[in-house]
Amino acid sequence: MQFRANDDGEPPGTAGKPILAAIDGAELTGLVVVVTRYFGGTKLGAAGLARAYRQAAELALGAGERLAMYICDILPVSFPHACVGAVMRAVSAQGGRIASSHYDLEVHMEIEIRCSRAEGLRAALLEGTSGAVRFSAGGRAPSL
Numbered sequence: 001m002q003f004r005a006n007d008d009g010e011p012p013g014t015a016g017k018p019i020l021a022a023i024d025g026a027e028l029t030g031l032v033v034v035v036t037r038y039f040g041g042t043k044l045g046a047a048g049l050a051r052a053y054r055q056a057a058e059l060a061l062g063a064g065e066r067l068a069m070y071i072c073d074i075l076p077v078s079f080p081h082a083c084v085g086a087v088m089r090a091v092s093a094q095g096g097r098i099a100s101s102h103y104d105l106e107v108h109m110e111i112e113i114r115c116s117r118a119e120g121l122r123a124a125l126l127e128g129t130s131g132a133v134r135f136s137a138g139g140r141a142p143s144l
Contacts, residue, residue: 083107
C-alpha cells in the first residue's frame with residue numbers, strides 16, 4: 001500500500017501525520033484528504049494544531065459516503081447460442097456481471113467478476129456448458 005503525508009509548511013508532524021492517523025483509524029484506502037486551516041495555528045500550539053487537523057479529517061471521513069471497490073477480472077468468452085441460459089445462471093450464481101455481449105454465429109460476452117471469484121466462474125461456465133465455452137485473454141478493472 002502506498003501513502004503520503006505532507007505538513008505543507010505547518011510545523012513538522014502537526015498536519016500530515018494526524019490526518020494520516022485519522023485515515024488509518026477509519027480503515028480506509030484509495031482516498032485523498034485535504035484539510036485547509038484558516039486560523040489558529042499560533043494560538044493552538046503544535047499539539048493543539050495536530051489535534052485540530054486530526055479532528056477535521058475524522059469529521060470529514062465520518063461524513064463521507066463509503067463505497068466498497070474490488071479489483072475485477074474481465075473474462076471474454078464465446079459459446080454456442082444454446083448455452084446462453086447456462087452461462088447466465090453461472091454468471092448470476094458467481095456474482096458476475098455481463099459487461100458487453102455480441103451475437104453472431106456464436107455468443108460473445110465480456111463478463112466482469114471479482115478476482116477472488118474468477119476461477120469459480122470459469123469452472124461453473126465449463127461445467128454448465130459441458131465444456132462448450134471458450135475463454136479469451138482478459139484484463140483487470142476496478143468495480144463497485
